[in-house]
Amino acid sequence: ARSQTGQQRLLLKQEILGHTDSGALSFEAHLQQALQRDEFFLVYQPQQHLADGHISAVEALLRWRHASRGVVSPAEFIPLLEESGQIVDVGDWVIGEACRQLAEWQRAGLHLRMSINLSAVQFNQPDFPQRIMAHVTANRLLPKQLELEITESAAMSHPEQTLKMLLELKDLGFSIAIDDFGTGHSTYHYLLRFPIDTLKIDRSFTNSVTEERSCRTIVRSLTTLSQGLGFKTIAEGVETQRQRDYLEALDVDEIQGFWLAKPMTADRLSAFVAAVGRRLSQPR
Numbered sequence: 001a002r003s004q005t006g007q008q009r010l011l012l013k014q015e016i017l018g019h020t021d022s023g024a025l026s027f028e029a030h031l032q033q034a035l036q037r038d039e040f041f042l043v044y045q046p047q048q049h050l051a052d053g054h055i056s057a058v059e060a061l062l063r064w065r066h067a068s069r070g071v072v073s074p075a076e077f078i079p080l081l082e083e084s085g086q087i088v089d090v091g092d093w094v095i096g097e098a099c100r101q102l103a104e105w106q107r108a109g110l111h112l113r114m115s116i117n118l119s120a121v122q123f124n125q126p127d128f129p130q131r132i133m134a135h136v137t138a139n140r141l142l143p144k145q146l147e148l149e150i151t152e153s154a155a156m157s158h159p160e161q162t163l164k165m166l167l168e169l170k171d172l173g174f175s176i177a178i179d180d181f182g183t184g185h186s187t188y189h190y191l192l193r194f195p196i197d198t199l200k201i202d203r204s205f206t207n208s209v210t211e212e213r214s215c216r217t218i219v220r221s222l223t224t225l226s227q228g229l230g231f232k233t234i235a236e237g238v239e240t241q242r243q244r245d246y247l248e249a250l251d252v253d254e255i256q257g258f259w260l261a262k263p264m265t266a267d268r269l270s271a272f273v274a275a276v277g278r279r280l281s282q283p284r
């Protein structure tokens with residue numbers, strides 16, 4: 001999640017606590033209840049393979065349906081969960097639910113890769129590989145069907161620790177993506193040593209690629225770097241056809257963004273994939 005000041009966090013806590021019948025509860029207890037009351041849910045945003053147009057993957061994105069505030073964005077509450085350490089349990093729930101949904105789609109003949117966002121707090125738990133494997137096995141999936149996203153800034157904050165964990169996860173067969181690439185500060189040294197499969201170019205760059213020459217330069221060099229190192233390149237935050245066409249000309253592998261689709265519930269996703277499939281099979 002993007003940076004949030006301590007003041008903003010405090011305000012959100014107060015707002016959420018103030019509007020509920022459970023005013024006596026601490027904020028942490030409130031979040032714990034959210035888990036027990038099934039107030040968290042996942043939406044899925046598709047990723048499209050540019051070369052042939054098929055929907056290759058979806059990214060699972062967390063939402064909190066709050067009793068009085070409505071649906072709260074993860075950018076707001078994930079920092080709070082990280083602060084209290086509750087992201088470990090909530091993150092575990094995300095993985096379990098994403099795996100359950102992927103297995104359900106697979107049984108229905110819908111074959112997709114599932115991208116899951118990991119928080120550094122969650123990812124640095126020593127038993128993280130066992131926890132995620134438990135969900136994969138219980139749902140009869142293979143690790144390679146999951147792409148684990150860790151942001152560039154999280155990955156680079158304790159790079160030796162990250163390296164150790166990524167190697168363990170890669171060994172188990174998981175696919176690894178560096179998220180929000182371009183917003184952190186990578187050392188080339190670790191870009192070479194981390195077992196990376198995919199770089200996701202941050203939407204702040206892709207989004208202004210058709211308006212600003214400086215953004216084009218950055219996107220072009222990030223893409224060249226990614227391609228040269230043999231990674232798959234995904235551009236996030238693609239909002240217009242012109243942005244899409246520009247990225248295609250750069251040979252970006254996949255795109256994700258509002259131009260293709262906004263994040264959606266699981267039931268709508270299968271209809272969306274079917275519609276894209278029909279469009280692709282129509283003679284032009």
Ligand code: C2E
Nearest residue numbers: 001061062073074075094117118119237238239256257258
């Ligand atoms: P992210 O992983 O970079 O996910 C992409 C975010 O960009 C999503 O925001 C998505 O809705 C938004 N987005 C996608 N396409 C466009 C576009 O064309 N234009 C614009 N303006 N936005 C677009 P969302 O769902 O609010 O999530 C925000 C961040 O919260 C995520 O950024 C990720 O870092 C974090 N997050 C979400 N779910 C989870 C989770 O389950 N666990 C953890 N640890 N973090 C999560």
Ligand code: MG
Nearest residue numbers: 001002179180
């Ligand atoms: Mg982000």
Ligand code: MG
Nearest residue numbers: 059117149179
């Ligand atoms: Mg992500």
Ligand code: MG
Nearest residue numbers: 179180200236
């Ligand atoms: Mg991102």
